[in-house]
Amino acid sequence: MTYHPARAVIDHAAIRHNVTRLREVAPAADVMAVVKADAYGHGLVPVARTALAAGATWLGVAQLGEALALRAAGVQAPLLTWLYSPGAPLGEAVEAGLDVSVSAPWALAELAEAARRTGTPARVHLKVDTGMSRGGVTPADLPALARAAAALVAEGVVDVVGVWSHLARADEPDEGTTGVQLARFHDAVRAVEGAGLAPRLRHLAASSAIFTAPATHLDLVRPGLALYGLSPIPDLADAATLGLRPAMRLEADAILVKDVDTATPVSYGHTYVTDAATRLAVLPVGYGDGIPRHASNRGPVLLGGRRVRVAGRVCMDQVVVDLGPGSDVAAGTTAVLFGDGTDGAPTAQDWADAAGTISYEIVSRLGDRVPRVHVNVREDADG
Numbered sequence: 001m002t003y004h005p006a007r008a009v010i011d012h013a014a015i016r017h018n019v020t021r022l023r024e025v026a027p028a029a030d031v032m033a034v035v036k037a038d039a040y041g042h043g044l045v046p047v048a049r050t051a052l053a054a055g056a057t058w059l060g061v062a063q064l065g066e067a068l069a070l071r072a073a074g075v076q077a078p079l080l081t082w083l084y085s086p087g088a089p090l091g092e093a094v095e096a097g098l099d100v101s102v103s104a105p106w107a108l109a110e111l112a113e114a115a116r117r118t119g120t121p122a123r124v125h126l127k128v129d130t131g132m133s134r135g136g137v138t139p140a141d142l143p144a145l146a147r148a149a150a151a152l153v154a155e156g157v158v159d160v161v162g163v164w165s166h167l168a169r170a171d172e173p174d175e176g177t178t179g180v181q182l183a184r185f186h187d188a189v190r191a192v193e194g195a196g197l198a199p200r201l202r203h204l205a206a207s208s209a210i211f212t213a214p215a216t217h218l219d220l221v222r223p224g225l226a227l228y229g230l231s232p233i234p235d236l237a238d239a240a241t242l243g244l245r246p247a248m249r250l251e252a253d254a255i256l257v258k259d260v261d262t263a264t265p266v267s268y269g270h271t272y273v274t275d276a277a278t279r280l281a282v283l284p285v286g287y288g289d290g291i292p293r294h295a296s297n298r299g300p301v302l303l304g305g306r307r308v309r310v311a312g313r314v315c316m317d318q319v320v321v322d323l324g325p326g327s328d329v330a331a332g333t334t335a336v337l338f339g340d341g342t343d344g345a346p347t348a349q350d351w352a353d354a355a356g357t358i359s360y361e362i363v364s365r366l367g368d369r370v371p372r373v374h375v376n377v378r379e380d381a382d383g
């Protein structure tokens with residue numbers, strides 16, 4: 001059964017527009033479309049195909065399983081994956097022609113072993129921790145890792161395709177950390193080359209640095225959020241100012257409307273009480289679908305041509321909104337929780353502000369229960 005009273009409409013024309021825009025902002029770099037976490041909730045395979053057709057030449061995902069899912073769907077583009085633990089099925093990764101990030105000696109050794117076993121050289125991107133203290137080998141440990149990689153290149157089991165790192169504070173352009181990380185990154189590339197390696201790709205910038213730090217563009221940029229049309233620097237510029245178009249529109253059909261008296265308490269805990277006789281509408285989405293409970297009493301909604309807000313607590317499957325007196329909204333009327341911001345509807349950024357979080361979390365947490373409806377998909381989208 002495909003019926004569901006809510007949906008996320010994914011506009012592939014917006015994704016194509018955003019890829020074009022990102023290429024314009026980073027003209028000297030290739031684009032790796034970051035499609036991890038189900039393409040930030042937008043749909044892994046369809047988004048990957050559209051991004052590639054629009055001019056991205058690489059794909060990036062966090063989990064090995066996400067990369068293998070893309071290959072299983074027939075997507076053959078260059079594809080980098082970076083999260084796995086010791087004992088991961090790296091033979092499958094190597095045979096699938098994946099590029100695999102390496103941050104530690106054990107990872108290099110396991111990849112080399114997988115390459116020997118399968119007879120296929122492993123494609124490696126050495127990841128350097130230039131200041132995020134998350135993934136990546138420390139600059140102190142890099143020379144030894146690079147020497148070990150060089151020995152494996154000489155053996156013919158490893159191809160060091162790239163060197164990469166990730167920025168911690170690129171959304172704060174005047175703050176200074178990005179410059180420090182960039183300088184450490186250039187040092188790291190020199191150390192890798194000093195070990196006799198010749199990586200072809202250096203990459204550092206995700207969405208915020210694409211807009212705030214052109215010196216970090218290097219050979220390849222790795223946009224995630226901006227691909228989906230959301231601003232990575234909402235305190236500095238909104239999506240429209242950056243030339244981006246939000247691709248996801250979350251709609252829910254009112255399943256019930258009712259007129260209630262003034263002083264009517266609403267939802268669990270009665271944290272909302274009507275201040276006049278009013279009409280309430282019940283929408284069939286809740287925190288079980290990824291609607292943040294932190295947006296209780298705050299989350300904005302466009303319904304019946306008016307901006308209204310969530311009344312009371314967000315429940316697991318439902319929210320109530322207060323339409324105000326005199327509303328003619330009926331059951332079945334479609335509410336827009338967020339869209340591209342051009343029609344008076346709130347945006348994912350508005351929901352992030354209402355919930356005290358970031359727009360990344362609003363879109364990527366949207367649950368599987370909400371069907372994705374893909375529109376403006378072009379026939380020539382390939383992979």
Ligand SMILES: Cc1ncc(COP(=O)(O)O)c(C=O)c1O
Pocket residue numbers: 034166205206207208222223224225226232
């Ligand atoms: C290593 C890496 N590169 C690129 C990205 C894309 O980041 P953004 O969505 O800010 O563009 C991410 C996402 O967190 C990431 O972890």
